[in-house]
Amino acid sequence: MNLVGGSGKALMLIQNDDDGDGAVDAGDNFGEYLVVEVEFTDDGAGGANNNDNFTAARIVGSIDFGEVQTFDVSNFVSFI
Secondary structure, eight states: OOOGGGEEEEEEEEEOOOOSSSSOSTTSOTTEEEEEEEEEEOOSOOSTTOOOEEEEEEEEEEEEOSSOOOOOGGGSOOOO
16 A cells, blocks of 8 residues: 555544443444544565554444444555
8 A cells, every 4th residue: 555654543432332231133223333533654574573553543433323334345546
């Protein structure tokens, strides 16, 4: 992956799938997602023992679609 200045940003959606009772049931809110912006670095070394790190994470907000979303992988860009 080529990064500008060796760093990058991304958004992650983290699904709320538990109402805290430890069971998968109707009380869970499967359509709610926490939106988190992460920053990361890439030292260019590659491999398992490189120094790539998340350098920051910030909660941007939350969104509620009302149900679980299915994502079509063809809508995403591949960096490979």
